[in-house]
Amino acid sequence: MANKLISEMGLPKSIANVFSARNILTAKDALSLSEFELMELMDVGLEEVMAAVGHISEISCPPYQTALSLLEQRNHNEYLAGHLPTGLKGLDAALCGGIPFGVVTELVGPAGIGKTQFCLKLALLASLPTCHGGLGGRVIYIDVESKFSSRRIIEMGLSSFPEIFNMEGMAQQMAGRILVLQPASLSEFTESLQKIKVSLLQHDVKLLIIDSMTALASGEYGQGPPKLGWHISFIKSLAECCRIPVVVTNQVRSQVRDGASRYVFQGHIRADTLEDTSKVEYHLVAALGIHWAHAVSIRLVLESRSGKRLIKIAKSSISPSLGFFFRIDASGISFLNNEGEEMTGPEANSIHCQGHSGIINYDREALQ
Amino acid sequence: MDVSSLPISASQRGKLISAGYASLSSISSLSPSRLALDLKISENEAVEILKVASGRSGGQDKIESGSCAIVNGAQTAWDMLHEEEYSKCITTSCSNLDEILGGGIHCKEVTEIGGVPGIGKTQLGIQLAVNVQIPADYGGLGGKAVYIDTEGSFMVERVLQIAEACAQDMLEYNALLQRDSQACLVDTQPKSFLDNIFYFRVCTYTEQIAVINYLEKFLSEHTDVKVVIVDSITFHFRQDFEDMALRTRLLSGMALKLMKLAKKFNLAVVLLNQVTTKFKEGSFQLTLALGDSWAHAATNRIILYWNGNERHAFIDKSPSLPSASSPYTVTGRGIRNSTSNCKRVKLM
Numbered sequence: 001m002a003n004k005l006i007s008e009m010g011l012p013k014s015i016a017n018v019f020s021a022r023n024i025l026t027a028k029d030a031l032s033l034s035e036f037e038l039m040e041l042m043d044v045g046l047e048e049v050m051a052a053v054g055h056i057s058e059i060s061c062p063p064y065q066t067a068l069s070l071l072e073q074r075n076h077n078e079y080l081a082g083h084l085p086t087g088l089k090g091l092d093a094a095l096c097g098g099i100p101f102g103v104v105t106e107l108v109g110p111a112g113i114g115k116t117q118f119c120l121k122l123a124l125l126a127s128l129p130t131c132h133g134g135l136g137g138r139v140i141y142i143d144v145e146s147k148f149s150s151r152r153i154i155e156m157g158l159s160s161f162p163e164i165f166n167m168e169g170m171a172q173q174m175a176g177r178i179l180v181l182q183p184a185s186l187s188e189f190t191e192s193l194q195k196i197k198v199s200l201l202q203h204d205v206k207l208l209i210i211d212s213m214t215a216l217a218s219g220e221y222g223q224g225p226p227k228l229g230w231h232i233s234f235i236k237s238l239a240e241c242c243r244i245p246v247v248v249t250n251q252v253r254s255q256v257r258d259g260a261s262r263y264v265f266q267g268h269i270r271a272d273t274l275e276d277t278s279k280v281e282y283h284l285v286a287a288l289g290i291h292w293a294h295a296v297s298i299r300l301v302l303e304s305r306s307g308k309r310l311i312k313i314a315k316s317s318i319s320p321s322l323g324f325f326f327r328i329d330a331s332g333i334s335f336l337n338n339e340g341e342e343m344t345g346p347e348a349n350s351i352h353c354q355g356h357s358g359i360i361n362y363d364r365e366a367l368q
Numbered sequence: 369m370d371v372s373s374l375p376i377s378a379s380q381r382g383k384l385i386s387a388g389y390a391s392l393s394s395i396s397s398l399s400p401s402r403l404a405l406d407l408k409i410s411e412n413e414a415v416e417i418l419k420v421a422s423g424r425s426g427g428q429d430k431i432e433s434g435s436c437a438i439v440n441g442a443q444t445a446w447d448m449l450h451e452e453e454y455s456k457c458i459t460t461s462c463s464n465l466d467e468i469l470g471g472g473i474h475c476k477e478v479t480e481i482g483g484v485p486g487i488g489k490t491q492l493g494i495q496l497a498v499n500v501q502i503p504a505d506y507g508g509l510g511g512k513a514v515y516i517d518t519e520g521s522f523m524v525e526r527v528l529q530i531a532e533a534c535a536q537d538m539l540e541y542n543a544l545l546q547r548d549s550q551a552c553l554v555d556t557q558p559k560s561f562l563d564n565i566f567y568f569r570v571c572t573y574t575e576q577i578a579v580i581n582y583l584e585k586f587l588s589e590h591t592d593v594k595v596v597i598v599d600s601i602t603f604h605f606r607q608d609f610e611d612m613a614l615r616t617r618l619l620s621g622m623a624l625k626l627m628k629l630a631k632k633f634n635l636a637v638v639l640l641n642q643v644t645t646k647f648k649e650g651s652f653q654l655t656l657a658l659g660d661s662w663a664h665a666a667t668n669r670i671i672l673y674w675n676g677n678e679r680h681a682f683i684d685k686s687p688s689l690p691s692a693s694s695p696y697t698v699t700g701r702g703i704r705n706s707t708s709n710c711k712r713v714k715l716m
């Protein structure tokens with residue numbers, strides 16, 4: 001609505017003409033100037049300018065809704081009240097039914113922990129018919145790191161939903177609903193995102209997965225910080241305007257402990273940690289920085305702790321921080337128990353990597 | 369006073385100056401018809417100019433009896449104190465936090481709240497949108513809330529959870545006082561809490577400015593709105609903004625308008641802000657986003673941070689409160705006191 005034309009807002013003819021004569025054509029142009037700048041530019045009185053700005057603001061202001069009507073709308077219009085069930089009972093319960101529609105959900109974790117496995121499982125679930133707990137729609141899978149494996153999806157399908165996948169032609173139908181894009185560069189990715197927008201609405205797409213966001217950003221820019229501002233807002237708006245869940249993965253990088261995690265007023269605690277600089281401690285943090293972290297609505301951290309894989313709800317406005325131990329098996333991901341362990345404090349956000357190589361090798365053997 | 373400071377259009381100003389009227393005093397004694405003749409404008413226009421001019425100089429020469437008429441529109445500190453005593457606060461549902469805030473979030477003030485992702489900014493925003501509706505019988509304001517969502521992080525399910533907990537607390541409070549709960553039951557349905565939150569979803573910074581401009585009209589139609597929450601003020605101003613001077617200008621314009629709304633409609637304005645890292649004194653430090661000039665914009669500034677395993681709130685800036693910090697927690701029921709000593713009951 002920001003680019004609405006002023007000439008079509010029903011302002012009095014005389015003032016609308018002045019706006020167009022001064023090349024102030026859209027609401028964005030007009031509202032980027034203060035009332036006094038407008039007076040100066042347009043050579044009209046304060047009252048007229050105030051009235052015009054008020055009118056433009058009212059027209060370009062999005063309509064409001066009460067929270068109640070929002071809730072009722074979601075419950076009535078949306079399948080499963082707007083959630084994609086993950087099939088992992090504990091996680092679904094904590095997230096009020098699964099991965100929510102309309103927001104960005106992020107998976108963070110070290111390499112090999114199971115982010116892609118989680119994505120593949122979600123893709124499979126969304127493509128399943130609704131009578132089997134899926135969303136019965138298409139899935140767009142943006143596979144940046146070339147890790148997508150159709151064989152693995154079929155395997156997951158065969159072992160978790162044998163009744164469907166053993167039917168003639170069903171495997172083909174399910175797999176046929178998953179569309180994989182493999183952009184090679186950030187610009188190609190940007191281009192495909194823009195194209196996706198139309199097809200999301202037209203072709204009954206129920207899930208968008210981007211695996212991963214990090215590879216593109218770091219690959220292209222090398223040293224410099226990735227500029228993802230546009231992508232952040234675009235992906236968020238895609239999720240929202242199509243009301244679909246968007247799942248994005250993020251890698252990890254190591255950082256010196258305590259670097260950039262304090263405010264100025266907390267400074268005094270720092271003095272004693274600085275003394276032994278010989279022992280520089282590193283820990284893992286999400287590769288895309290704090291700016292990105294603000295933008296995602298739900299962050300799930302996958303980590304390995306004392307040789308076991310753990311998935312934690314690190315950021316969510318609906319759930320407390322809970323952690324679940326899981327393993328990777330033929331059917332995808334399964335929880336060791338659905339109870340969930342409560343995470344306290346910033347522990348929920350830290351990423352552990354103990355005994356990591358051990359579990360990966362173990363799982364490989366188990367799978368073969 | 370100079371004519372150039374008058375809020376009139378540039379052409380009228382030009383005409384005034386070229387006709388030799390440079391100062392306000394030179395036109396104050398003119399008749400409209402004389403001015404119209406001199407400037408070659410219509411008499412109506414001349415009346416308008418004179419009205420503006422007298423509005424500017426007026427008040428300086430008339431001294432009325434009473435305490436506040438010396439300068440027009442001013443209020444004495446004593447009157448303000450009196451007024452402050454009557455203005456109520458919105459509780460945060462965390463008594464420790466209320467204590468350091470002097471009772472809660474104050475009306476007529478702009479409060480900025482910032483913190484790292486996942487610390488509970490949105491939670492606090494939702495909590496305030498619910499708590500503002502606590503009826504006066506229970507020590508609340510009995511108002512409504514405007515929630516401006518720029519990030520899309522507003523979760524209705526969560527609002528319902530918090531509203532349910534709030535309604536439950538009110539029932540318990542009733543039972544405690546052994547009051548006749550029939551009379552008070554009317555408005556304690558969780559759904560009615562949701563009905564009193566007006567939600568604006570803003571997708572660009574232009575829309576954000578438009579909403580804030582439009583609020584003046586909206587609020588005069590809905591005078592029972594007692595809190596305006598912007599979650600977050602930052603989001604659209606952090607994406608792809610090349611022209612930093614324009615950004616500063618738009619933000620400060622917006623802050624002024626919000627301040628004006630807070631005063632005019634006697635409501636609380638809460639702005640949520642994100643954090644960023646800044647290189648300072650040889651190391652990276654966390655700081656609230658939008659830069660140094662924005663830091664002046666809000667009346668109060670509260671930073672939410674992790675202190676060990678606890679969430680804390682710190683008053684970074686306030687004209688009336690000492691800087692202090694207090695712990696709080698985010699529970700299934702909303703923002704509550706920290707209960708670090710006793711193990712909290714699991715929610716699942």
